[in-house]
Amino acid sequence: MIIFREAEADDFVDVMRLYRQLQPKDPVLGDGSDVATFARILEAPGLHLFVLEADGAVVATAYLNVIPNLTRSASPYGVIENVVVEESLRGTGLGRRVMAGALQAAWDAGCYKVMLMTGSRNPATHAFYRACGFSPDAKTAYLARP
Secondary structure, three states: OEEEEEOOHHHHHHHHHHHHHHOOOOOOOOOOHHHHHHHHHHHOOOEEEEEEEEOOEEEEEEEEEEEOOOOOOOOOEEEEEEEEEOHHHOOOOHHHHHHHHHHHHHHHOOOOOEEEOOOOOOHHHHHHHHHOOOOOOOOOOOOOOO
């Protein structure tokens, strides 16, 4: 059985396991700031951390931010980040399922668009996002870092 749902406090370890697959060089935080941030995300309106559960195990995640907006008839827009499927299960359709759920949540929240960016140069990653309904030609993304 596969279940798409919002993450809960008990999902912290599983979400972090998936995030380590996405960003293996990220440091493991020992000061509790990661746990505190996870709790803030779960409590904040407009922030939606989703998980996909297969047979009781968390196997995928996606993070949707619904952002209030004054243009487009005051319709919000969404940003999806940190899409991860368990490495051993990639290519099985779970990514499409978690993305479909995240997109539906954005549409249900009244978003007029959803954006995402990827740093991946892997053509399969780009093909995946196109298959999920994203266009690489609609906007140009720029990134600034401190």
